[in-house]
Amino acid sequence: MFKRLLSLPMAVIAFTCLYPLFFTLNNALKTNKEYILDRFGLVSSPTFENFVQAWTRSRLSEYFLNSVTATVGACLLLILLSSMAGFALAILRFPLRRLVFIAILASLMIPVQVVLVPFYKTIIAFGLLNTRLGLILSYTAFFLPFSIYLMTSFYAGLPRELTEAARIDGCSYPQIWWHVIFPLGKPAMITLGILNALYCWNDVLISLLVLQNERTLMVGIAALRGEYTTNVPLLCAGIVLAALPIVALYLIFQRQIVNGIATGAVKG
Amino acid sequence: MESRTAWAFLAPSLVLIALFRIAPLIWGAQLSLTDARGITPGDYVGLANYRELASDPAFQDSMSNTILLIATLPVWVCFPLLLAILIHQGVPGGRFYRATYFLPAILSSVIVGSIFNTLLRRDGAVNALLKLAGIAPVDWLGSSSTALISLIVVQLWATFGMSLLIFLAGLSTVPQDMIEAATLDGAKLRHMIWHIIIPTLRPIIEFVAVVTTIGILTSMFGLIYVLTAGGPGTSTTLPEFLIWLELGKLNRPGYAAAISMVLFALMAGLAWAQIRIMQRNADV
Amino acid sequence: MKYLLGTALALMTSAAMAQELTVWDWKSGDPAAASYIEAAKTAFEAAHPGVTVNFVMQPNDQYYTLLGTALSSGAGPDVFLMNGGAQAKARFDALTDLSAEAKGLAGLAEFSDGATVHALPITIQGFVVYYNKTLYADAGLDPEKPPTTWEELKAACEAIKAKGSAPCFAMGNKEGYGAEFFVSALAASMLTAEEQAAFAEGKLAWSSPKMKAILQAFVDTQTWGWYGEGANSTAKFMDEYEMFMRGEGANTIGLLSDVAHWKQFGEMMGPETIGAFRHPAPDAVTLAADGGPMLPLAGGIGYGVNKAGAHVDLATDLVKTLADAGPIAVFTKDAGILPANPAVDTSGLSSPTLTTILPWTLGAAPMAHANASAAELEALHQQSQLLLNGETTVDAAAAALDEVQAKAH
Known part of the structure; x- marks a missing residue:
């Protein structure tokens, strides 16, 4: 019983810790325009352009x-x-x-x-x-x-x-x-x-x-x-x-x- | 013999610390007694900078913000400690929590800031949730009454993983056989925390308390910069942010050094008090 | 001893890398500036065989802290970029005199100490109001006839408010820039040239009737409901402008160069959706040649030469190249800047909005906030947020600003 009681808040905290990871990955696949127009939505057409850009442009x-x-x-x-x-x-x-x-x-x-x-x-x-x-x-x-x-x-x-x-x-x-x-x-x-x-x-x-x-x-x-x-x-x-x-x-x-x-x- | 070994073991560390930390501190103390502006070295002005501090409203506000921040310290220590104990006691899914709780600490403050900026906006997700519960929207980062607390909560969330990690390491020194008997029963757990874990972990708790104090007073700049820029008014201006402002934008290294010295004294005083309190409690 | 060591080291390093110039900025990594930097580097290195130029891009938030650290350690870069106005002025003591090289450039005031020019401006910066023609039409306003007087602007905002789909102005004041822009936009028409000069010298107090009227207008516009809720938690760069681009605000006070300008808005929203007008002001005393409000204009960013550098002459040549029409033309085209060098051909910039704006830049007003001290600006940021939150009064805010102003001058 006690275990169950503890599991809920701990799971909620874990969720909040995982969310930014999702946010970061999700937005890394967006274009800047898509991000400005919709920050939280799921990426519609993923692009790896940002990874290429980041890797080369910022050396x-x-x-x-x-x-x-x-x-x-x-x-x-x-x-x-x-x-x-x-x-x-x-x-x-x-x-x-x-x-x-x-x-x-x-x-x-x-x-x-x-x-x-x-x-x-x-x-x-x-x-x-x-x-x-x-x-x-x-x-x-x-x-x-x-x-x-x-x-x-x-x-x-x-x-x-x-x-x-x-x-x-x-x-x-x-x-x-x-x-x-x-x-x-x-x-x-x-x-x-x-x-x-x-x-x-x-x-x-x-x-x-x-x-x-x-x-x-x-x-x-x-x-x-x-x-x-x-x-x-x-x-x-x-x-x-x-x-x-x-x-x-x-x-x-x-x-x-x-x-x-x-x-x-x-x-x- | 014992003392010669000790000095030999300490020597390399002491040289590095003296050279890169203590010497600059003395230099900073000297600088704080001058009216240096820009690249002009400045003349000796005695305690004029400190006197100016006493009547600087921005500095006064930053100090009262600091007091509020320090008042939240027990939460910064107890929250990760409790989670660490629960994970160590084998709460279901403990390994998963252990892996995930550290993640926010890895992210840069820019990303954390971008996320919470959007969540805490007046038309953001947090207010949308409140609306469902019938509560009027709050401008979390834009009102003087809520901005600092919002900032503190975000920073706590972003850094508790580090303290958690340190507590987990500390818990490994608690003799296993003492713990085995205890199960995740509410009453027994409380007994064990008070009588076994806390006494054994005392140096580590003391360590986390001191390091957290230093952390919240010296490494919130990234988040302040992105989330509130010290505002509204001066309601989230902490000494660290003021130092950055005076040193960079306002180009007054002498005055910035004086603020740094006050901050240093404040942290040293707090650390001393914390260690004293911890040791007294341990003797009881 | 310390000085001796420093001098010896300076000599050693200068001997070791006799032919390298270092430039610090926060721009050279920006894709919009990349071709400009490349063009200037190529041109300079071709003219000075054996010399290499090393552009070091510093993160913007730590730029002035790092610059101060390096300059006061006697190890600063040969050439560095700075913002015109308070930031440039605070560093004049580290810069050489570039008056001889500055002939013909616009926007010199923000980089000059009296008659002495300490840095060559690259861009011209100014404030206009950009508006969303679709939202104007929705509110029953004529999208081709933007407001030219304070009364017209008030009426337009009433109409937009009545329609209720978006606030009249997108407003971001998290860093206090919303207030900064507002003050300069209104001061352009509300202050005379003499008053602008007095303000720059710290002699026109914030509690003077004119300055207080500007602060009052800031509060009034808030009371009238021109801005959306939460302005103090909205960053001007770029939350406010993103809101404007999403259509969550009918107007916004934007820039002429770099970002948040005709080019960016045109690209994001379609050039036909965007229009521009000069910010009207209550009780305007200074008017433009066409009878409309004044446009506040100033030197934007500029390069200066570190007088403690080992190769001041070479560095001066480099700054000349950086401000030269050839490389600047590249920057103008890529980033959509208004060049400080009038020899640059801007006819290639085809934007209907820019065509409207360009004539206004002739005979424009100074940008008041750029002439205020850095300490005053910080105080303005803080007070403006309290004003928006209703936590202080105009009188109290003006008194607080007076105190900072008196100390800074």
Whole structure:
């Protein structure tokens, strides 16, 4: 009875989440004129012209590789660095631990707009302007506070017996991190991977500043919006193309989150 | 030994954060004390920008909007938490929900904006539904009394999937054997949420609360831009939108920096309060 | 130290890419502008062998934020595009003097600081009322005789309202542009040339009788039911114009160049359905040569040269090419713009509506809002929405605008 009661609102929410997907796909197949005249109607004569346009006009094919490089590079670096830092902050005890944690937390709260100019100057000063490495490092720096905080929170929820047992077995701290903590962080790391991939992939502002000659996919999509008009069907087509990798990533990895550590390590 | 390892593990992160985040913050604080306009660096003016803020009606309105926004915070945390628990407890169709709830988070704010623009118009679908129920139409995005709430609901809908995902990851640390006994029985479920899940999940809930606070104060620009452009009047002008306005259109980096500093202080204060509250509750 | 580093880097980069010019805009990716950009690039590169021009299109919403960031980091583009009026004026300190290159161009006022021209205008922008002839005929009005006075416009709106199939004006004021356009359209006929100049200098207060009369007219037209419900949640670009194109509004205040103009409306609704007239005003004091209302006109968009750039001379040549009759003729044909360069032949633009409009552009009035400061415009956006919602009075709104005006000048 209780289950049935819950199913209705949950299904309604699921429907509202699916609808935009339908809206986007449906309108991506319309011409701009058809969209203006009827936004919600089912497409009458589907055209793939928008996909072709989006792919060629906004040079998405060229930008795709830039986005993949920056996103993959930054995500791997973020997972590695935040797992290390999370281990230090949540498990190890050292002087100034709280202060470091607070500093990281504070850096999470800096509004991005205000750091644009100094950030841009830093990028220029290190010769990172218009390099993919520059973009990877920028993404890493921007999303690192969030990642460290999440890893720290996650590790703080783990039973302390795990590390203590390993310590008694004679493991060094780096060994504990590599053999116990790093693998245990899998559900959080997958979550982080998905979220950071989403942030990096969808970022416009940072990549606009760092990569000016070549661009990333989302900048190409953002540029599809004109000064006055937005050709919504074209934009929809661009977004379908750009969102596919993220949707795929999510669908593949989301199972892992729930099945993560609950089965093996904790009990053992 | 322990502390040396800790510093070594933290070093690369700290260098990046100091270089790209902390240093710019200090620079921004300096900028906020100047009257910089356009590319002219500007002279030191002390706290003049902050004094101007105190008498700027747009800023005052943005602050009262912010207070209203923050008041909705519990919903932003509890709603995804509850859904995550239900999915984790194996509500029928849970896998399907898990897959679909994240979808809005993937879409760009332009698409979300375009959809809700049309749904919430005065002659839009939402009002058509209300009409069936005999309720008079409301100009959701065009009246000062409803615009901010409409914006908040749309943003909540567009981002709850991320918090849900984080909660699901957190739930994987809750020992499975404690949960197995509990079924989807209303009373038992409530007991389990209070006595097992929430205490174990405390750091994650704290994390989501802090990150959500930051999120609603710094990443609603896309939706504001498309849905209301800060209006009507200043009823959906949030500090973040004001920063964009001052920095871009009005070309006053010094003043924009001052607003940013206030926003930073506000977020830091809130985060500190949240962590304190969570820790006190945990001790009880 | 910072400056030293910056200078050293500027030198290094200039040596490394001595022959590349960078242009920032928000237009070059637009299909309607593509051939124009290509034509200008080809012409310039042919005249300057070894130099390449790199057009970087920035998203419109972040354009001025990015531009400000780049300019104040000393790493801005060599050439950049800007909107005439407040946005151009706010960046004069970063621009070179292009007075020598500007001879003969129209629409210079919006890009000039007194006698000094800081950017070369590309397009001319102006406001006319476009109307739907079918809806006029349905309401029993003569579709070939659009209103020429305020009384006639009031009568026309009454007739359209009585018919009840669509509001008199499609109105979008979500970003406050509805009010902005309305103010300029009325000010064109209601202010004298001296008053326009005083307004531009911030000396004609919003609480002066003339300006208050304009705000009052905005409120009155709303009270009379000229606009549909929900104007504050309707975006002028493009919700309002889409409504007009769907026939959900008999009139709309549209543009002369780019979009929402004779070309777009003609293509979407059929050229025979569309007509244009100049917005009449109550108590008009300035009249056009034919006795009708004045058309507000201004420089639209223009290119300027970054004075901190490494190749100012080359960049100046590039801007000249971008404003040159040859490439502009391509833009004129593709996008349907009114060129700021009078040497461009516009006879190829065949649109009955444009034929009606063109004579009005001679001896037109300034575009009042383009001369207001950016801060005043933001305040106008906010106050106009409150006025439409009935949440403030004309007096209170004028007082609030006065305060911003006084601070901005």
